[in-house]
Amino acid sequence: MVxxxxxxxxxxxxxxxxxxxxxxxxxxxxxxxxxxxxGDIRNPAVVPAEQIVREETIPGGWYWSTRLTRGQxxxxxxxxxxxxxxxxxxxxxxxxxxxxxADTVKLQWSAAVSRGSMLFxxxxxxLMSVTEDSSAAHDALLGGSTATSNRRRFxxxxxxxxxxxxILAIAKHGLGRRDIPPCITFFAPVRTDEAGRFxxxxxxxxxxxxxxxxxxxNVLAALSNCPHPLAPSPRWxxxxxxxxxxxxxxxxxxxxxxxxxxxxxxxxxxxxxAFRA
Amino acid sequence: MRRxxxxxxxxxxxxxxxxxxxxxxxxxxxxxxVIPAAAPWSRVVRRGQxxxxxxxxxxxxxxxxxxxxxxxxxxxxxxxxxxxQGHAYISTGSxxxxxxxxxxxxxxxxxxxRHDTSAGACSCEANTVRFGQHTRYMHACRExxxxxxxxxxxxxxxxxxNLNFFMNVPILPDGELAIVDxxxxxxxxxxxxxxxxxxxxxxxxxxxxxPCNGFRPTPVRVLIWDAPSx
Numbered sequence: 001m002v003x004x005x006x007x008x009x010x011x012x013x014x015x016x017x018x019x020x021x022x023x024x025x026x027x028x029x030x031x032x033x034x035x036x037x038x039g040d041i042r043n044p045a046v047v048p049a050e051q052i053v054r055e056e057t058i059p060g061g062w063y064w065s066t067r068l069t070r071g072q073x074x075x076x077x078x079x080x081x082x083x084x085x086x087x088x089x090x091x092x093x094x095x096x097x098x099x100x101x102a103d104t105v106k107l108q109w110s111a112a113v114s115r116g117s118m119l120f121x122x123x124x125x126x127l128m129s130v131t132e133d134s135s136a137a138h139d140a141l142l143g144g145s146t147a148t149s150n151r152r153r154f155x156x157x158x159x160x161x162x163x164x165x166x167i168l169a170i171a172k173h174g175l176g177r178r179d180i181p182p183c184i185t186f187f188a189p190v191r192t193d194e195a196g197r198f199x200x201x202x203x204x205x206x207x208x209x210x211x212x213x214x215x216x217x218n219v220l221a222a223l224s225n226c227p228h229p230l231a232p233s234p235r236w237x238x239x240x241x242x243x244x245x246x247x248x249x250x251x252x253x254x255x256x257x258x259x260x261x262x263x264x265x266x267x268x269x270x271x272x273x274a275f276r277a
Numbered sequence: 278m279r280r281x282x283x284x285x286x287x288x289x290x291x292x293x294x295x296x297x298x299x300x301x302x303x304x305x306x307x308x309x310x311v312i313p314a315a316a317p318w319s320r321v322v323r324r325g326q327x328x329x330x331x332x333x334x335x336x337x338x339x340x341x342x343x344x345x346x347x348x349x350x351x352x353x354x355x356x357x358x359x360x361x362q363g364h365a366y367i368s369t370g371s372x373x374x375x376x377x378x379x380x381x382x383x384x385x386x387x388x389x390x391r392h393d394t395s396a397g398a399c400s401c402e403a404n405t406v407r408f409g410q411h412t413r414y415m416h417a418c419r420e421x422x423x424x425x426x427x428x429x430x431x432x433x434x435x436x437x438x439n440l441n442f443f444m445n446v447p448i449l450p451d452g453e454l455a456i457v458d459x460x461x462x463x464x465x466x467x468x469x470x471x472x473x474x475x476x477x478x479x480x481x482x483x484x485x486x487x488p489c490n491g492f493r494p495t496p497v498r499v500l501i502w503d504a505p506s507x
Binding site: 163 | 349355357361363365378395398401404407419432435436438453488
């Protein structure tokens with residue numbers, strides 16, 4: 001799957017441009033063949049009880065945090081098609097390393113996070129792999145709600161919001177406001193139109209949709225179950241979501257996330273190197 | 278691109294733009310400095326002052342972060358900014374918001390019309406993923422950010438998603454996103470009014486592995502004018 005690029009290193013602007021064109025073309029090729037790549041991930045529709053490490057039902061408006069050991073998977077189940085679960089991830093062994101929204105979209109040449117995507121840290125490593133995803137309706141560009149967005153949207157800034165939820169979640173691990181980078185929001189079908197305006201694809205999230213996120217390092221995860229500010233509902237409405245941490249086993253030799261793109265291979269090279277004994 | 282800038286102005290009719298005034302004269306600036314190619318820069322821009330960033334030779338990305346000069350935990354927030362304006366790009370009239378949803382700065386002039394909000398800054402580590410392991414030891418924007426931020430007692434924890442003036446990253450409806458050739462011409466500039474006392478941190482992007490600097494990093498110029506008296 002990995003495209004071999006010209007091995008000789010560029011030295012002139014023209015050679016740098018040529019290499020960039022090759023990289024972009026390879027990324028577009030891999031995006032084009034994405035639906036055809038089956039990979040070997042076949043996560044169970046229902047996680048067997050013996051594989052569950054812990055589970056939690058997060059009430060509408062609330063937050064939850066958990067640690068994940070490298071290799072464990074976090075499943076978020078959206079039984080009632082609630083509009084948005086915002087999430088942040090830190091390297092639990094060094095929380096200065098954390099989810100980086102810009103790198104996640106730039107390194108994958110796409111803001112469309114879905115099965116086979118990775119969530120990158122700011123250190124060129126993979127925090128989480130998206131190993132299963134029933135909706136492909138996530139927002140990597142706009143983030144989550146704030147007191148201000150609730151005031152604008154619903155006329156009430158006292159409604160619960162993701163910004164404050166992250167402050168609360170992370171404060172309980174000894175971290176603070178400086179540790180909160182731009183987040184990602186699952187089950188929030190946000191796209192841009194031709195003019196660059198943000199739009200909400202109304203019917204993209206169905207009851208029972210879920211996403212599996214495999215931890216690729218030891219991770220501290222925080223989830224906030226608050227409506228995305230672009231969600232069309234005229235009133236603030238958040239239904240409970242379920243979070244399950246489960247033992248998903250060793251990635252197979254043809255693991256989709258690890259092999260789909262050249263960027264994936266290099267991202268995992270960087271990640272695995274930190275865990276080599 | 279000019280048409281693009283006009284559309285932005287229409288979208289931000291409600292923004293507190295000042296009446297049309299002739300371009301400020303460089304001789305009247307209280308601060309005027311050329312940032313060499315690939316170099317970092319930082320300075321406090323006081324409330325009411327105008328900051329202009331000039332792309333001297335064209336196609337030069339200027340990676341920029343803002344902090345509340347009195348509370349560094351409050352900093353530029355791409356999400357608050359884009360959410361409030363409902364649009365993925367910024368131009369004249371755009372209001373730059375903080376992670377506390379407060380107004381930090383207002384874009385008052387923009388002769389380029391295209392800047393990136395979502396692709397962030399290059400780093401040695403991200404470069405390895407994007408371009409190959411051989412690019413690890415090339416200077417990068419987050420190196421510049423760290424050099425400046427640590428002067429103020431900040432650390433890598435304080436590096437967040439930044440603005441990239443003059444960098445062209447179209448986001449397509451299917452989510453596809455790539456850095457493409459910049460549209461800024463020599464002398465194009467973007468100007469903003471500080472709405473609070475701002476610590477402005479710039480990395481004059483050293484990247485040569487993608488088109489953000491035309492594969493040839495060049496100097497940029499920053500000018501600051503004092504708030505009109507009275």
